[in-house]
Amino acid sequence: MDVSFDRTADDTLIIRIEGNWNIAKGLASTEEFEKRLGTKPLPARIAFDASELGHWDSSLLAFLSKVTAYCGSKSIEVVRQGLPQGVTRLLELASAVPEKKDARKERHRPPFLSRVGEAVLGLGKSIDEILAFTGEVGISFCKFIRGKARFRGSDLALLIQECGAQALPIVSLISLLVGLILAFVGAVQLKLFGAQIYVADLVGIAMAREMGAMMTAIVMAGRTGAAFAAQLGTMEVNEEIDALKTLGISPMDFLVMPRMLALILMLPLLCLYSNLMGILGGGIVGIGMLGISPINYFHETKAALTLMQFVPGLIKAVVFGVIVALSGCLRGMQCKRSASAVGEAATSAVVTAIVAIIVSDALLTVVFDRIGI
Amino acid sequence: MDSFHEQETCIEVRDLTMAYGSFVIQHDLNFTVNRGDIFIIMGGSGCGKSTLLRNMVGLQAPARGKVLYSGESFWDAGPEDKKQIMRRFGILYQSGALWSSMTLAENVALPLSEYTSLSHAEIKELVSLKLSLVGLAGFEEFYPSEISGGMCKRAGIARAMALDPDMLFFDEPSAGLDPISARRLDELILELRDSLGTTVIVVTHELASIFAIGNNSVFLDAETRTMAASGNPRKLLEESRDPKIRKFLTRGES
Numbered sequence: 352m353d354v355s356f357d358r359t360a361d362d363t364l365i366i367r368i369e370g371n372w373n374i375a376k377g378l379a380s381t382e383e384f385e386k387r388l389g390t391k392p393l394p395a396r397i398a399f400d401a402s403e404l405g406h407w408d409s410s411l412l413a414f415l416s417k418v419t420a421y422c423g424s425k426s427i428e429v430v431r432q433g434l435p436q437g438v439t440r441l442l443e444l445a446s447a448v449p450e451k452k453d454a455r456k457e458r459h460r461p462p463f464l465s466r467v468g469e470a471v472l473g474l475g476k477s478i479d480e481i482l483a484f485t486g487e488v489g490i491s492f493c494k495f496i497r498g499k500a501r502f503r504g505s506d507l508a509l510l511i512q513e514c515g516a517q518a519l520p521i522v523s524l525i526s527l528l529v530g531l532i533l534a535f536v537g538a539v540q541l542k543l544f545g546a547q548i549y550v551a552d553l554v555g556i557a558m559a560r561e562m563g564a565m566m567t568a569i570v571m572a573g574r575t576g577a578a579f580a581a582q583l584g585t586m587e588v589n590e591e592i593d594a595l596k597t598l599g600i601s602p603m604d605f606l607v608m609p610r611m612l613a614l615i616l617m618l619p620l621l622c623l624y625s626n627l628m629g630i631l632g633g634g635i636v637g638i639g640m641l642g643i644s645p646i647n648y649f650h651e652t653k654a655a656l657t658l659m660q661f662v663p664g665l666i667k668a669v670v671f672g673v674i675v676a677l678s679g680c681l682r683g684m685q686c687k688r689s690a691s692a693v694g695e696a697a698t699s700a701v702v703t704a705i706v707a708i709i710v711s712d713a714l715l716t717v718v719f720d721r722i723g724i
Numbered sequence: 725m726d727s728f729h730e731q732e733t734c735i736e737v738r739d740l741t742m743a744y745g746s747f748v749i750q751h752d753l754n755f756t757v758n759r760g761d762i763f764i765i766m767g768g769s770g771c772g773k774s775t776l777l778r779n780m781v782g783l784q785a786p787a788r789g790k791v792l793y794s795g796e797s798f799w800d801a802g803p804e805d806k807k808q809i810m811r812r813f814g815i816l817y818q819s820g821a822l823w824s825s826m827t828l829a830e831n832v833a834l835p836l837s838e839y840t841s842l843s844h845a846e847i848k849e850l851v852s853l854k855l856s857l858v859g860l861a862g863f864e865e866f867y868p869s870e871i872s873g874g875m876c877k878r879a880g881i882a883r884a885m886a887l888d889p890d891m892l893f894f895d896e897p898s899a900g901l902d903p904i905s906a907r908r909l910d911e912l913i914l915e916l917r918d919s920l921g922t923t924v925i926v927v928t929h930e931l932a933s934i935f936a937i938g939n940n941s942v943f944l945d946a947e948t949r950t951m952a953a954s955g956n957p958r959k960l961l962e963e964s965r966d967p968k969i970r971k972f973l974t975r976g977e978s
Contacts, residue, residue: 374836374888378846408888413849416856437919441857444915448859689824689869 530632554633568671583683618672814884
């Protein structure tokens with residue numbers, strides 16, 4: 352990878368290229384060459400002597416491109432005859448399509464106020480999109496009630512299996528642990544008053560009214576909501592959704608509706624299951640650590656949990672089901688056409704769902720308090 | 725790279741059988757690719773052309789048989805040797821397979837930064853050179869989603885050529901391209917072979933491309949599930965008496 356220079360009497364600077372050129376060894380610098388040219392007067396032309404050249408690759412091409420570009424800027428003629436034929440052809444190929452100047456992107460950062468404005472407008476637009484999507488889902492739901500929504504029963508069955516039975520292990524684990532934690536926290540306080548037995552009431556009511564629905568919904572947002580967004584996003588990338596639209600099949604009916612139905616049906620059932628697991632978790636602490644007898648714990652729980660205690664939890668579970676399905680499907684349908692967009696859709700689905708779950712939970716708790724259930 | 729050796733064996737496929745589980749796709753394939761060849765893997769849809777390519781480039785292990793690179797068996801080599809062999813080839817996937825979260829420049833730069841110790845500025849220089857070789861000078865900052873399918877293919881070639889490989893594998897290079905872009909791509913492949921001496925292996929069923937660039941080929945038959953012929957595609961057209969091959973090479977006209 353050696354370069355030497357020789358100036359002839361006829362005002363030509365000969366560049367001698369020798370040895371093996373390999374990109375693994377780095378690129379040759381044109382500094383020496385530019386220094387040579389710096390000594391006035393400039394040569395009329397540049398020629399090459401490659402008689403001692405061994406193996407070569409892109410590193411030689413990169414060097415020659417730079418030399419050629421530099422000579423171009425100084426209006427010096429470049430004679431390529433001394434170069435191997437392959438090199439000449441590749442250099443010609445590289446300059447065959449001129450650089451598309453207007454293709455270069457100008458990157459500039461807009462001013463702060465402009466960015467704030469854009470963000471606010473973006474927020475408004477995203478609220479618009481959420482409302483429009485919810486409206487479309489509503490229309491689809493009405494069509495479903497009238498028996499006019501077209502989707503495959505087998506899809507619905509598969510989705511029910513995915514968001515129901517297959518979610519049981521993770522819901523069991525989380526709920527059992529939440530029950531344990533509630534019992535622990537309660538026990539520490541209640542012990543001060545010698546009222547350990549009320550751990551059963553605390554865990555039972557907290558699970559039935561609040562934690563069962565919320566924990567199940569959060570698990571489902573991470574598990575199923577993200578999966579919905581990724582599935583629909585990939586379908587968008589593969590133009591599968593376009594294919595449905597051009598066939599006159601509404602993606603809302605065909606894809607969104609079965610997902611909504613599956614979650615609306617399954618989330619309340621999972622919530623009931625979660626309540627049971629949570630109470631079991633509380634029981635483990637109550638019976639195992641606080642010394643309450645199993646019969647006492649059971650009776651205390653039974654006395655605390657009237658059927659009405661389950662109503663707020665179940666209503667919340669239905670609402671959360673709608674939220675998780677809506678946010679998963681919304682973000683999936685909004686997905687742009689790239690692999691990274693699918694990832695963003697899944698993330699955004701989970702974030703949207705969890706925020707909406709917490710906000711709606713707060714609102715519902717206030718409403719239930721007001722109407723006394 | 726500067727010298728062009730005729731008849732030097734570059735890749736040898738020996739008794740290769742490909743299968744998905746117990747389903748045999750092709751069996752007992754035997755052929756040789758010489759250095760500097762433009763070797764066409766052809767055959768009807770579903771005959772296993774792309775699977776053969778996957779077997780050759782190390783994405784899928786054959787059920788039986790060997791793929792030898794300069795005499796060294798790829799599937800018997802250890803992980804480091806495999807990596808060394810893989811470093812010698814570049815692949816253009818059917819859809820271009822550019823990484824969508826990276827710009828064209830970043831796509832081409834990744835193999836260079838992984839396998840060489842070049843500085844950032846040097847990599848940038850090489851990336852510009854590679855992109856200008858495929859006619860994409862000035863598109864460095866574009867994302868794959870912002871350019872056309874033909875441009876994605878060309879950028880894919882620039883990425884495949886990033887490390888100056890001895891061998892280039894092309895999976896259906898002209899699929900989805902207009903005739904002019906497809907022809908330009910053929911010319912580019914020829915130019916790369918002629919100037920760099922690169923061995924090119926092309927999976928295609930585009931007859932125009934097959935005759936324009938191929939100097940050696942293998943024909944895979946979907947029915948018998950093995951190779952029906954090999955050799956120069958033009959000679960196969962003139963000399964082969966196998967009705968299947970004649971039908972394929974004449975678009976069913978004879």
